[in-house]
Amino acid sequence: MNIVYLVFGNNMDHYQQVYFSIYTSSAYKNAEDRIIVVAENPSLFSSLEGNIEIIPINRDVIKEWEGKYNFFWRVKIKALQLIAQKYPLDSILYLDGDTFFYNNMDALRNGMKNGQNFMHIEEGKLFALSSKTEKLMWTQMKGKTYHNTKIDENSAMWNAGLIGISNKHLDCLEVTLGINDAMCADDVPRRLIEQFAFSLGLNEYSALRPAAHIVGHYWGNKKQWNQIIDHFLKECFMKNYSFDQIIEHVKEMNLTQNPIRVRESNTQKKLKMFIDQFFKNKRPVYVNK
Template identity: 40%
Template sequence: MQLLYLVFGNNIQNHFQANFSILSFLRQKENLLTAITIVTDAPEFYQHLGPLVTTEVIAADTLLEWQGEYRFFWRAKIKALEYAAQRHPQAALLYLDTDTFLHGSLPQLAQALATGTAFMHEAEGALSSLPSKTERRMWQQVKGQTFGGVAMQEKLGMWNAGVVGIPAQRNLEAIALALRICDDLCAQQVTPRLIEQFALSVALEETYTLEEARPHIGHYWSTKTEWNGAISAFLLESHLKNRTLEADLAALSAFDYQQLPIKKKVRNTQNRLNNLVNKAFPPRQVEFIDPKR
């Protein structure tokens, strides 16, 4: 099984999340991981992992090409899957957003992939019944039509794409279908925010039995502030103590994955009130170093 990460930009938090995620898998690698590939423009952030990972630096023009005719950035995720599958066609492929970690059994996950079960992080429900404005608009735009050769029926599900597990059997076929669906959705100017997620959801359900990766993998997309604090403390301690990779893996065995929530919903009203309070009561007596004094 090979792991794949796609990490671009200079936001250091994304890179230390990816490092932590990789460490969580290395704790259980047990010869199950044939490759760990990081597609990035910042390979310098992964030196601590040494030869256990491969950083693929993708040129800007290649990244632009991956976005396709309609310059949809997240089409690059599907192209990165294609790139990895072409390089290791006989290996199951597990794509991970940076804000993920392995807390369950890697052998169980690898066995399921090996026997033809695909994974995405969690099932969110049929697109036709999802409540958000974006999803309702998407359904109105696609219902009754065909994209990538697949008729848009009410039963078609939306799955969270923070984890995408593709068995080796029919891998390039499934990825090609996702690309066709994605491109057709872009051509019809469907609301773009969730296009690649829906394309992957439909393609994997059409090609495989699709299950949730949530029992094995945590995805803290809604609680990044809390997890970023815990992860930065772990990596800072590693740096200050000059820990080796082996020592980091040993330290991670004592990490309590249940200490922080992986999902939290905050009402928009609360966010608006917080913004109003911050504007009404800005900080006072803010000082900076003055080199002239």
């Protein structure tokens, strides 16, 4: 099984998140599993050489992967196709950077060996979802067919923070890409296109199953988790831990004690933005040259 991450751009938080997720996957993987990082800045993973495989990409590749509709998250589908082409006999377990393992992954590995596909968790049938984007998507797409896949009351939206594709069904990536591009061509609201395309494409080959009981996805509490990860990596650096020592440290952590989602007050956010804008630092002082 290939455990795959994708990271590009210059945001150091994203690279640190991937680092931490790699450490947690290393704590639970077995000897036959391979960890692969597709990275725009591969030098940031130099300390992991020998423990992971690094596939470098550049801005030209990213631009090509975005396709003729210049769709940012199409890059994720193309990256997984690259892995499937390189390792056509292996299942793929893709993870967003803001994830962590907290339970044994045998159920995912064995399920994919038996032809099962996974995504992180089902968010609901598209027609019943309540966000503005989802309502717009349903209004525009209901009853339509995208790359031979009809959108109806059974069409479900799954969270794409984890994507598990059986080696028996790697062709579903081409279906996912076709659905994605067809939605772009129809000018569907873009925020959730890639996520919905994966939900439909993978489900065409195998009724999707959730993986939230094995992997946590803290998309709803990144601020706190970034602080936790930053402190963790600093400690590992300052104490000069070896890779094996870091993995043992991860195994001792209780990752379930920190929330993966919190609901922030909109009033608090607006007040903070107002105060930050109104009260700015004045008279900065610099050292003399």
